[in-house]
Amino acid sequence: MPTTADRGAGLSALYQERILEHYRKPRHKGAIERVTGVHTVKNPLCGDDVTVAVCETDGVVADAGFTGTGCSITQASASMLMELVRGRTRREIEALQRAFDAMLAGGEADDSLGEMRALSGVAAFKARHKCARLPWQALEGALGRAG
Amino acid sequence: MRDVRSDFPLLAANPGLTYLDSAATSQKPRAVLDAIVRYYETANANPHRGAYKLSGAATDAYHGARATIARFLGAADADTLIFTRGTTESINLLATAWGHSHVHRGDRIVVTRLEHHANFVTWQQLARAVGAEFRICELTESGDLDLDQLRALVTANTKVVAFGHVSNALGTINDVPQIVRIAHAAGAMAFCDGAQGAPHLRVGFDALGVDAYSFSGHKMLGPMGIGGVIVSRRLLDAMPPYQFGGDMIEFVFDGDTTWNVLPHKFEAGTPNVEGAVGLEAAVRYLDALGMDAVRAHEMDLSRHALRVLGGIEGLVIQGATTAEARSGVVSFTLGDIHPHDLSTMLDVDGVCVRAGHHCAQPLMRALKVASTVRASFYVYNTTADVDALAASLRKAQERFGAHHG
Numbered sequence: 001m002p003t004t005a006d007r008g009a010g011l012s013a014l015y016q017e018r019i020l021e022h023y024r025k026p027r028h029k030g031a032i033e034r035v036t037g038v039h040t041v042k043n044p045l046c047g048d049d050v051t052v053a054v055c056e057t058d059g060v061v062a063d064a065g066f067t068g069t070g071c072s073i074t075q076a077s078a079s080m081l082m083e084l085v086r087g088r089t090r091r092e093i094e095a096l097q098r099a100f101d102a103m104l105a106g107g108e109a110d111d112s113l114g115e116m117r118a119l120s121g122v123a124a125f126k127a128r129h130k131c132a133r134l135p136w137q138a139l140e141g142a143l144g145r146a147g
Numbered sequence: 148m149r150d151v152r153s154d155f156p157l158l159a160a161n162p163g164l165t166y167l168d169s170a171a172t173s174q175k176p177r178a179v180l181d182a183i184v185r186y187y188e189t190a191n192a193n194p195h196r197g198a199y200k201l202s203g204a205a206t207d208a209y210h211g212a213r214a215t216i217a218r219f220l221g222a223a224d225a226d227t228l229i230f231t232r233g234t235t236e237s238i239n240l241l242a243t244a245w246g247h248s249h250v251h252r253g254d255r256i257v258v259t260r261l262e263h264h265a266n267f268v269t270w271q272q273l274a275r276a277v278g279a280e281f282r283i284c285e286l287t288e289s290g291d292l293d294l295d296q297l298r299a300l301v302t303a304n305t306k307v308v309a310f311g312h313v314s315n316a317l318g319t320i321n322d323v324p325q326i327v328r329i330a331h332a333a334g335a336m337a338f339c340d341g342a343q344g345a346p347h348l349r350v351g352f353d354a355l356g357v358d359a360y361s362f363s364g365h366k367m368l369g370p371m372g373i374g375g376v377i378v379s380r381r382l383l384d385a386m387p388p389y390q391f392g393g394d395m396i397e398f399v400f401d402g403d404t405t406w407n408v409l410p411h412k413f414e415a416g417t418p419n420v421e422g423a424v425g426l427e428a429a430v431r432y433l434d435a436l437g438m439d440a441v442r443a444h445e446m447d448l449s450r451h452a453l454r455v456l457g458g459i460e461g462l463v464i465q466g467a468t469t470a471e472a473r474s475g476v477v478s479f480t481l482g483d484i485h486p487h488d489l490s491t492m493l494d495v496d497g498v499c500v501r502a503g504h505h506c507a508q509p510l511m512r513a514l515k516v517a518s519t520v521r522a523s524f525y526v527y528n529t530t531a532d533v534d535a536l537a538a539s540l541r542k543a544q545e546r547f548g549a550h551h552g
Contacts, residue, residue, distance in 0.1 A: 011495045015488075015546055046487050046503050047517035069517065071485035072547075125491055 013121030014128075015072065023072040028082035032065040039141025041134055046071065048131070050078055052138035054085075061085045061093070061143075066135060073119070073128050078135035080116045090143060097136055104129050148436060148444040152527045156180065165498040165535045170315050170343060170476050170505075170523035172365045175429070179368060182428035183421045193417055195394055209420045212427035213410070219430035220362070221351035222377045229383075229413040230423060233374030234342040235265040237361035238309075240376060240413065241338060242273045244389040246307070249336075252278035255305040257335070259284045259292055260513055261314040261321070264506045266340040270309050279306070286513065290466045292321055297329055305335040312344025312360075316505040316521065317466030318449075318476030320348070327356045336382070342366055342374075346525070347445055347474045349438040352377050364422060368526075369429035373422025383409055390415040433526075441526055445475035448524040448533060452477045455537045462540070465519060475524035478505070481540060484547050486520045492543040493520075498536050 031053065038053040048070035055063040064085050066078040085093055099110040100119075109117035122132045152158050154176040158166065166174060190204040197203075210225075217225035231237045250256065256274045258267055260283055274281035284297045292310070301308055308330035313320050323339055330337035339357040341350060346367035352360050359382065363374040378386075388395055388406055392415035397405040406412045433441065449470035456462055461482035467473040481489060490502035501521045504511045511518065522536055 011492060011546075014491070020547065046485070047508075047511065048485075048487075071487045073488070128487070128491060131487065 010121060010124045014125055016118055016121065018115065018118040019072060019076040022076035022079040026066075026075055026079035028065045028079065030065055030067060032063045034063065037142040037144070039138050039144070040068070041138040041141065043070075043074075043130060043134055045130070048074055048134065050074060050134045050138045052078070052082075052135060052142045054139070054142045056143070060087055060089050062087070064139070064142075066138070070134065071128075071131055073122060073131040074134050077116070077119055077132045078138075080114075080119070081135045081139060084114055084116055085139065093139070093143070097140075100136065101133075104132060148440050148526070150529065151176070151436070152529075154178070154432075155527050158527055161497075163497045165496075165532045167522040167524065167528065167532060167536060168499045168501050169346075169366070169525035169528075170521065171501055172371070173346065173368050173525050174527060175370065175425075176368055176432050178432050179370065179425045179428045183370065183425045186421055186424045191420075194420060195411075205420055208424050209418055212420075212423035215427045216375070216423075216430050217377065219350075219434060220345060220360070220377060221349075221353055221355075223353055224380060226409045227380050227383060228375050228377045229410050230373065230375045230418060231361075232372055232419075233363035233365065234340060234361045234376075235363075237374060237376035238265050238269045238338075238340065240389045241359055241361075241378070242269045244386045244413070245336070245378075245382060246270075246273040247277065248385075248387055250274075250277050250279050250306045253280075253304060255280040255282060255300075255302060257282050257284060257297070257300050257305055257308045259297075259310045259321075260286050260510055261292065261311055261317065261319060262309070262507065262510075263311065263315050263340065263342065264508070265342075266309050266311060267507075267509060270307070280304075283509070284310075289468075290317060290319060291472075292319075292326070294322070294325060294329070297326065301329050301333045301335060303333055305330075305333050307336045307338060309338045309340065311340045311342070312350075313347065313474040313476075314466070314507075314510075315343045315476070316507040316510055316519075317478050318343075318473035318523075319466055320344075320472060320474055323355050323357065331356070343474060343476070346433075348442060358382055364426040364429065367426075367429055368432055369426035370422050373419050373426050380409065383413070386413075388415070389413050392416045394418070436526060444526065445524050446470045448528055448530065449473060449475055449477065451530045452522065452524075452533045452536075455533055456540070459537065459540055459544070461544070465514060465516070475528075476521060477523075478519045478521045480516060480519055481544065482547075484543065486518045488547070489520050489540070489543055492546065493536070493539045496535070496539040496542070498539045500536070 034055045040051040042049045050068040103109045109120045192201040192205040194206040214225045217228045327337045341362045345362040359378040361376040365371040395415040465478040486502035
């Protein structure tokens with residue numbers, strides 16, 4: 001079992017300033033102008049929900065936005081994800097999702113994840129993996145419905 | 148009450164642990180673990196089956212446990228205590244065996260806004276299955292059950308009023324005798340879900356006047372997987388069996404079967420003897436502490452918690468404002484910090500609390516909160532545990548910054 005000190009360091013990694021900043025001032029929160037796909041995912045454990053809307057043009061995500069309520073991890077993850085996926089193809093997004101899942105599983109944070117690497121601290125908190133994944137699931141649904 | 152922490156091996160082995168989630172499940176004293184081991188080392192055999200001595204010892208252990216637990220819960224007729232896996236199965240037993248034979252199209256079922264999903268969904272689904280009306284008694288502004296509304300809701304066609312002894316989400320203690328009077332005045336069955344009552348309050352089944360009372364062993368220092376329901380003999384006799392199998396039969400013919408006497412009629416299959424003897428040891432342990440002392444201890448903790456937590460800026464406590472009106476459960480939110488963020492931060496300090504909807508989504512919706520943090524106390528908690536919670540909450544507040552939002 002990790003010591004309290006280890007867990008304390010883990011907590012600083014989990015709630016690093018970058019994450020709290022996105023939580024306080026989320027980017028791309030709200031409606032987007034043109035929507036080609038939208039999907040809502042709920043976490044029944046806490047009542048949180050995330051809705052992701054995307055606009056795909058010429059095979060890339062031209063615009064993406066999210067709405068919903070949730071904990072700092074869900075909100076920061078959604079905010080960072082919306083930034084990350086702009087201008088990306090579906091294939092690129094699938095690769096990013098694999099990299100993100102690998103990071104949550106405790107692997108190296110791939111450079112392709114950019115700012116989302118700040119969420120690597122979530123790996124140590126298994127009960128919170130679902131929070132970090134919620135926006136990804138909503139995005140998956142939004143892309144599934146698009147086109 | 149004396150400090151009993153050293154009686155609990157898990158707590159004794161983890162001095163830095165602040166366990167405040169006893170409403171979910173309690174820790175187990177050494178006496179309970181020993182009783183289970185002793186049973187397997189000295190008396191294990193399939194009860195009721197063998198004519199040999201060892202099977203007799205297992206039978207005695209099982210029914211001895213039933214007698215002790217019935218006495219603890221104030222039921223004179225021990226054979227009306229049916230062992231189940233816990234409160235959830237107890238309610239399913241009632242809704243299935245009693246409900247499907249007594250509730251019909253056009254009848255009414257009344258529950259309350261405070262209920263745990265087990266005492267809500269089970270009746271809701273019975274109502275849907277038989278075409279009965281499902282009605283919910285709401286709360287007053289102060290968070291108590293609205294008994295005036297209950298009086299109006301419990302009409303002549305009401306067959307059952309199902310309510311909790313103590314709310315698992317808020318700790319509210321319901322006025323059981325009053326609710327029983329309202330139910331009985333209309334000729335309805337009064338069922339009390341005692342999952343959060345039996346561990347903390349003196350029950351007195353016969354004096355309460357309820358027709359059925361359920362409990363979960365693991366919330367009252369006993370092992371998981373054992374609990375029960377005490378039901379009036381009149382009701383049990385009028386109910387068909389819940390499950391079929393060994394033990395519950397009398398004579399089996401090719402075309403039909405007759406049923407065994409109580410309690411066997413409702414206990415199909417090989418019983419959970421280790422659970423029963425474990426729970427027996429648990430109620431003996433509680434009896435030795437004295438349920439009045441247990442209640443007084445939890446009131447002290449609640450009073451301390453209401454004062455200390457109430458002093459934290461932005462902390463909003465749900466439910467009753469006095470320790471007298473609540474069991475050892477304090478449900479709260481802290482500013483706009485999400486309860487799951489809070490529980491992660493508390494966990495790092497070794498403080499175990501529950502965050503979420505507490506299996507009471509309809510209640511949370513009515514309170515207009517998505518989720519709360521819940522701290523719940525039991526015999527092994529001390530004011531130092533409450534202080535550790537408060538200190539950890541203040542640290543969390545600092546980390547998140549009081550200004551954001």
